[in-house]
Amino acid sequence: PAVQQTAPAAKPTTAPTVGAASPSAPVPKPLANPVQAANSxxxxxxxxxxxxxxxxxxxxxxxxxxxxxxxxxxxxxxxxxxxxxxxxxxxxxxxxxxxxxxxxxxxxxxxxxxxxxxxxxxxxxxxxxxxxxxxx
Structure with missing residues (x-):
């Protein structure tokens, strides 16, 4: 039973990490622009x-x-x-x-x-x- 619980946990952990990487990629760009505009x-x-x-x-x-x-x-x-x-x-x-x-x-x-x-x-x-x- 412990092996069965570990295996399903590993799959969801992998999927959100991949999914989270895509939405987080555009986030730094909008944050960087106002800062640059303020002192640039x-x-x-x-x-x-x-x-x-x-x-x-x-x-x-x-x-x-x-x-x-x-x-x-x-x-x-x-x-x-x-x-x-x-x-x-x-x-x-x-x-x-x-x-x-x-x-x-x-x-x-x-x-x-x-x-x-x-x-x-x-x-x-x-x-x-x-x-x-x-x-x-």
Missing amino acids: PLGVWLTEEKEGEIRIEQCGANLCGYAVDKKSNANGEQVLINMKPDKDKWSGRIFDPNSGSTYDSTIAVKSPDTLHVQGCAFGGMFCGGQTWTRVN
Whole structure:
């Protein structure tokens, strides 16, 4: 009788483990996305002057930002160039379409919906910053 009880117990144990593996696989993905969105600059941001939207996305190990074309929603001119992760910020270059110049830059997420963007000229002697607001 003991052998009969062990054998049926082994079969149900195996079946739920297999069945449990499938439903548990998608669970980490939804949990990971909100956390990433909260402290990640990935996404679309509206500039402080509301001159345009910038889409920040992965480009290799770094981040890049592109002006979003309002008509096609496609990536336009590159604005953030090769932003490398550095503790709680990203450092690289920023292109100012108004002046046609490129500056040293840092970006840092200040809250889930705000991003501080700074550009510096002359080795950091002159710096200016903006706060961008998350669109999505």
